[in-house]
Amino acid sequence: xxxxxxxxxxxxxxxxxxxxxxxxxxxxxxxxxxxxxxxxxxxxxxxxxxxxxxxxxxxxxxxxxxxxxxxxxxxxxxxxxxxxxxxxxxxxxxxxxxxxxxxxxxxxxxxxxxxxxxxxxxxxxxxxxxxxxxxx
Amino acid sequence: xxxxxxxxxxxxxxxxxxxxxxxxxxxxxxxxxxxxxxxxxxxxxxxxxxxxxxxxxxxxxxxxxxxxxxxxxxxxxxxxxxxxxxxxxxxxxxxxxxxxxxxxxxxxxxxxxxxxxxxxxxxxxxxxxxxxxxxxxxxxxxxxxxxxxxxxxxx
Numbered sequence: 001x002x003x004x005x006x007x008x009x010x011x012x013x014x015x016x017x018x019x020x021x022x023x024x025x026x027x028x029x030x031x032x033x034x035x036x037x038x039x040x041x042x043x044x045x046x047x048x049x050x051x052x053x054x055x056x057x058x059x060x061x062x063x064x065x066x067x068x069x070x071x072x073x074x075x076x077x078x079x080x081x082x083x084x085x086x087x088x089x090x091x092x093x094x095x096x097x098x099x100x101x102x103x104x105x106x107x108x109x110x111x112x113x114x115x116x117x118x119x120x121x122x123x124x125x126x127x128x129x130x131x132x133x134x135x136x
Numbered sequence: 137x138x139x140x141x142x143x144x145x146x147x148x149x150x151x152x153x154x155x156x157x158x159x160x161x162x163x164x165x166x167x168x169x170x171x172x173x174x175x176x177x178x179x180x181x182x183x184x185x186x187x188x189x190x191x192x193x194x195x196x197x198x199x200x201x202x203x204x205x206x207x208x209x210x211x212x213x214x215x216x217x218x219x220x221x222x223x224x225x226x227x228x229x230x231x232x233x234x235x236x237x238x239x240x241x242x243x244x245x246x247x248x249x250x251x252x253x254x255x256x257x258x259x260x261x262x263x264x265x266x267x268x269x270x271x272x273x274x275x276x277x278x279x280x281x282x283x284x285x286x287x288x289x290x291x
Contacts, residue, residue, distance in 0.1 A: 005191065006188035006189075006190075007188055007189040007190070007191055007194060008186060008188060008189075009186050009187065009188070009189060011189075012189040012194055015194055015198075016194075016197075019198050019201070019205065023204060023205060023208045024208055024211065024212075026198060026205075026208065026212075027198075027205075027208030027209045027210075027211055027212030027215075028211075028212040028215050028216075029212075030191070030194060030195050030198055030209060030212060031195075031209060031212030031213040031215065031216045031232075032212070032216055032220070033191045034191050034192065034195050034213075034237065035213070035216050035220070035228065035232065037191050037192075038228075038238060038253055038256065038257075039228065039256075040257070041224075042220065058219045058220055058222075059219075059220070079219065081219070103188070127186065130185065130186050131185060131186065132185060
């Protein structure tokens with residue numbers, strides 16, 4: 001069974017907003033997600049905590065630790081771009097191991113602070129619960 | 137505050153005989169009888185699972201809005217090739233460098249998107265005629281394409 005990559009409606013809205021505000025960034029993020037959908041090597045790396053740390057790869061994968069400690073299977077992808085900082089968006093996603101499904105939950109600006117009480121965090125947690133992904 | 141027991145008290149009296157309450161037929165001969173009205177209780181609706189959006193539909197939406205968007209998408213794919221595939225000189229890299237989706241390559245090579253997807257995953261052993269068509273579409277030699285296909289080919 002091949003894992004699948006799905007875009008939550010909230011993340012789709014993030015991407016639509018990005019299409020308007022930053023066309024080039026939208027093209028990059030959309031192209032990355034489009035390709036990830038078809039490439040199991042990229043998908044596999046998205047569950048490898050600290051993959052690419054210290055710029056050993058072209059992107060960095062990290063668990064969202066504060067939520068992870070509460071049982072949420074939520075991750076964050078950051079791309080090391082050249083020139084540095086040229087892609088200001090981060091991709092937040094969840095993984096449902098029972099269905100082999102990656103769910104993109106949000107596309108956020110790098111200024112997002114990942115604080116538990118942030119409105120975007122609450123939105124992400126609600127999306128996670130709505131999808132019925134179990135906490136461990 | 138209304139106590140729960142109050143809900144079980146008669147809500148009134150009816151002067152006329154009642155023949156039916158809800159789905160329960162009753163015969164009441166008396167001229168005055170206690171009446172209970174009850175409401176049908178429906179289970180709380182379970183919230184529907186959100187309907188996911190396919191990335192291909194979002195890409196199509198983005199590209200259809202303007203020529204500039206289509207160019208941004210093409211550049212985005214070239215960026216993916218340079219960033220994520222610079223050490224993987226496979227078919228996906230050749231295609232992405234052109235700025236094409238799998239569907240676009242499939243159309244140019246007169247094949248299907250699913251065929252291109254399987255080819256990129258190294259899941260099929262293509263016929264020579266197909267290799268030639270894809271090489272022509274990508275404007276690379278058959279040797280270059282063969283090398284690219286071997287990167288993902290599973291023994």
